[in-house]
Amino acid sequence: MNTMTRDEVTAWLAAHSLLRMRRSAVPVELLPLWAEAMSQRESGINDGQAVAKAMAVCFPESRPQRAQSTGCHRCGGTGYLRGLSHIHSGRCFACNYSGERP
Secondary structure, eight states, X not given: OOSSOHHHXXXXXXXXXXXXXXXXXXXXXGHHHHHHHHHHHHTTOOHHHHHHHHHHHHSOOOOOOOXXXXXXXXXXXXSBOGGGTTSGGGBOTTTTTSOBOO
């Protein structure tokens, strides 16, 4: 859909006022963003918030998925608790020293 990256659009928006432009003056790549920002502005919020919400809709940030941990939640998969080495040699009783999730 978009040929411009999020960073390029952010730089363009820093130099231009998107919501003060006529539709014909907006670059073709940014027409979906312009339309979304105009609809957001009609809901009664200010221009800055309208553009921010439009950016979130048109250019969603992809976040990496967290890998599922198979290790114990207490010891982090080591089987031992370093801070409690003075008690039973720091053995983790939650996983029975195995380091695996109980």
